[in-house]
Amino acid sequence: MQLTVGPNQFFWKADAWSDFYDQMAKAPVERVVLGELVCSKRLPFYQDRIPGAIETLLAAGKEVAVTSLALVTLKRERKLTAGLIDAGVEVEVNDPTTLAYLPKDVPFSVGPLVNVYNEGTLGWLADRGATRICLPPELPLESVTALAAEGAARGVTIEVWGHGRLPLAISGRCYHARLHKRTKDNCQFACEDDPDGLTVRTLEDQPFLAMNGVQTLSDSCASMANQFEVLRDAGVKALRLSPHTGDFSGVCRAWRDRIDGRLDAAALSETLETLSGGMRLSDGFLTGARGADWSRAKEGEPA
Amino acid sequence: MVMEIVCPAGTPASLRAAVKAGAHTVYCGFADETNARNFPGLNFDRDEMREGVKFAHDHGAKVLVAINTYPRAGAEAIWHRAVADAEKSGADAVILADLGLLAYAAKHHPGLRRHLSVQAAAANADMLNFYASEFGVKRVVLPRVLSVPEIAAINAETEVETEVFVFGGLCVMAEGRCSLSSYATGLSPNMNGVCSPASHVDYHDDHGALSAKLGGFTIHKVGADEPAPYPTLCKGCFSAGDATGHLFEDPVSLNAEKLIPQLVKAGVTALKIEGRQRSRSYVAQVVRNFRAAVEAQAAGRPMPEGMLAQLTEGQAATAGAYKKTWR
Numbered sequence: 116m117q118l119t120v121g122p123n124q125f126f127w128k129a130d131a132w133s134d135f136y137d138q139m140a141k142a143p144v145e146r147v148v149l150g151e152l153v154c155s156k157r158l159p160f161y162q163d164r165i166p167g168a169i170e171t172l173l174a175a176g177k178e179v180a181v182t183s184l185a186l187v188t189l190k191r192e193r194k195l196t197a198g199l200i201d202a203g204v205e206v207e208v209n210d211p212t213t214l215a216y217l218p219k220d221v222p223f224s225v226g227p228l229v230n231v232y233n234e235g236t237l238g239w240l241a242d243r244g245a246t247r248i249c250l251p252p253e254l255p256l257e258s259v260t261a262l263a264a265e266g267a268a269r270g271v272t273i274e275v276w277g278h279g280r281l282p283l284a285i286s287g288r289c290y291h292a293r294l295h296k297r298t299k300d301n302c303q304f305a306c307e308d309d310p311d312g313l314t315v316r317t318l319e320d321q322p323f324l325a326m327n328g329v330q331t332l333s334d335s336c337a338s339m340a341n342q343f344e345v346l347r348d349a350g351v352k353a354l355r356l357s358p359h360t361g362d363f364s365g366v367c368r369a370w371r372d373r374i375d376g377r378l379d380a381a382a383l384s385e386t387l388e389t390l391s392g393g394m395r396l397s398d399g400f401l402t403g404a405r406g407a408d409w410s411r412a413k414e415g416e417p418a
Numbered sequence: 419m420v421m422e423i424v425c426p427a428g429t430p431a432s433l434r435a436a437v438k439a440g441a442h443t444v445y446c447g448f449a450d451e452t453n454a455r456n457f458p459g460l461n462f463d464r465d466e467m468r469e470g471v472k473f474a475h476d477h478g479a480k481v482l483v484a485i486n487t488y489p490r491a492g493a494e495a496i497w498h499r500a501v502a503d504a505e506k507s508g509a510d511a512v513i514l515a516d517l518g519l520l521a522y523a524a525k526h527h528p529g530l531r532r533h534l535s536v537q538a539a540a541a542n543a544d545m546l547n548f549y550a551s552e553f554g555v556k557r558v559v560l561p562r563v564l565s566v567p568e569i570a571a572i573n574a575e576t577e578v579e580t581e582v583f584v585f586g587g588l589c590v591m592a593e594g595r596c597s598l599s600s601y602a603t604g605l606s607p608n609m610n611g612v613c614s615p616a617s618h619v620d621y622h623d624d625h626g627a628l629s630a631k632l633g634g635f636t637i638h639k640v641g642a643d644e645p646a647p648y649p650t651l652c653k654g655c656f657s658a659g660d661a662t663g664h665l666f667e668d669p670v671s672l673n674a675e676k677l678i679p680q681l682v683k684a685g686v687t688a689l690k691i692e693g694r695q696r697s698r699s700y701v702a703q704v705v706r707n708f709r710a711a712v713e714a715q716a717a718g719r720p721m722p723e724g725m726l727a728q729l730t731e732g733q734a735a736t737a738g739a740y741k742k743t744w745r
Binding site: 185186187188190192193211212214215216228230232233234235236237238239240251252253254257258261262265281283284285286287288290293294313314315316317318319320321323324326331333399400403404405406407 | 490515516544545548563564568594602608629657662667
């Protein structure tokens with residue numbers, strides 16, 4: 116089982132961004148996807164750091180890919196997306212618009228924000244040049260199993276969301292700006308204050324979602340800690356770890372220990388809860404009644 | 419030219435009502451998980467679809483069949499059959515969202531006109547042109563995240579027809595790319611054709627206030643005398659930081675009737691009314707009003723004023739993203 120570090124979903128200061136990828140160069144992961152996924156307005160703050168980070172990661176022996184935006188609407192976003200291929204590394208498609216710009220003979224990978232729900236779509240993407248697909252987090256185990264089999268038959272590596280707050284929705288509207296009663300064009304980068312997203316609570320004070328600019332995430336930190344064997348046996352070849360602040364190298368090491376048999380599900384879950392600063396874990400999309408559920412929930416806790 | 423009015427029909431009775439009220443086109447779906455309004459008691463079996471298409475054609479109207487959920491792995495045959503049966507019923511087009519299903523329909527049913535569902539969230543001209551060149555898509559239903567100038571810019575760069583929502587429910591997230599509902603309930607628009615399903619809604623009295631939960635999460639609370647909107651997740655009342663309120667969207671519905679002249683100028687071909695779950699009298703009334711509006715527009719007469727306010731069912735109406743006050 117490989118480990119992929121997914122693109123950072125949040126808005127981090129440029130120095131923190133660079134430090135993170137310096138650490139990832141040393142982390143026990145095979146692959147790193149970087150670049151801006153959520154909001155094109157953030158990019159100018161760290162865009163000049165991307166080539167150096169790619170170089171460092173490649174020198175450390177990592178596979179590197181650069182992500183597209185999740186939602187491409189504006190002219191400058193279309194131009195930016197068309198230019199991704201110039202980064203000199205593989206492009207990860209997270210908005211199907213990207214396909215319009217990729218030459219037909221160039222292999223690419225597909226991220227979790229493209230709707231790959233069935234064999235027909237997987238096959239069409241494989242014919243178009245997809246070599247790796249990270250499945251949408253929403254998929255239940257039956258679908259993951261069927262798609263992993265199809266991926267194996269088509270020579271496409273199948274990856275599954277392994278760790279991190281779940282990307283649940285993307286919008287044209289910025290919720291951080293709305294919260295601060297600002298327009299999107301005058302957002303003043305309110306999302307920078309919440310480098311892991313801002314928890315959204317119900318009126319009963321139950322943590323539920325998290326806002327991250329135009330993106331809405333789960334409050335819970337999804338984790339496949341308890342599902343590793345099931346996914347491995349289904350033919351899943353890689354797990355995606357989505358960046359958060361704190362000791363993310365520790366998260367990568369703990370996952371490597373789990374894959375190599377040095378940590379069991381319970382020990383990994385405990386380690387992740389500690390490293391994530393007490394975030395609730397979830398894996399309900401895969402095997403639960405709803406996405407928010409957690410298969411290791413104790414009695415009396417939210418399932 | 420008169421703009422095309424595309425109306426919802428959740429039942430054969432609604433289809434007939436919409437056609438009689440002046441719908442140019444009606445859209446509907448089969449009674450299963452293949453369409454994004456998979457609600458109990460709604461939609462058409464195969465015989466009803468055939469008869470509905472015949473009725474519409476006899477009255478000069480068209481029928482579009484929405485097969486716009488994302489086929490389940492291992493069960494694609496259900497969706498493939500729906501496309502074949504839509505063609506057999508004589509439908510004028512199918513409305514699809516899934517890449518694989520578009521490729522399948524283009525290959526196996528090349529003579530069946532293909533529209534791109536709003537569930538595919540095609541939000542820029544390059545994407546419209548891509549769907550046209552790859553799958554022969556003739557029309558795209560645009561996501562409700564675009565402003566009128568953005569729609570005009572898209573139409574300036576594409577030959578593909580565009581259809582936009584003008585009335586009814588309003589998604590604030592990019593359609594087809596939202597799993598908020600399944601996070602809370604296990605059921606989603608993409609996989610199951612439902613959002614914030616009634617089967618997972620629970621109301622209870624909370625010290626005199628009515629509290630509405632979805633999948634166990636409180637979506638809103640209202641006082642005994644206040645109207646209680648349906649607990650659609652993204653229109654719920656939540657708190658974050660120091661703020662409490664409708665953090666994502668107010669419980670509003672879309673009414674862009676006043677924007678019809680601007681949408682004509684923006685190059686839009688068809689106006690779509692949401693609401694296959696609505697009653698036939700609602701559908702007939704909305705259709706009559708929109709038909710009158712587009713006829714007035716085409717004839718250069720003034721637009722009828724505020725005709726649909728009473729139909730927004732106790733909810734405030736908004737022009738949505740078309741007038742982007744939040745841009």
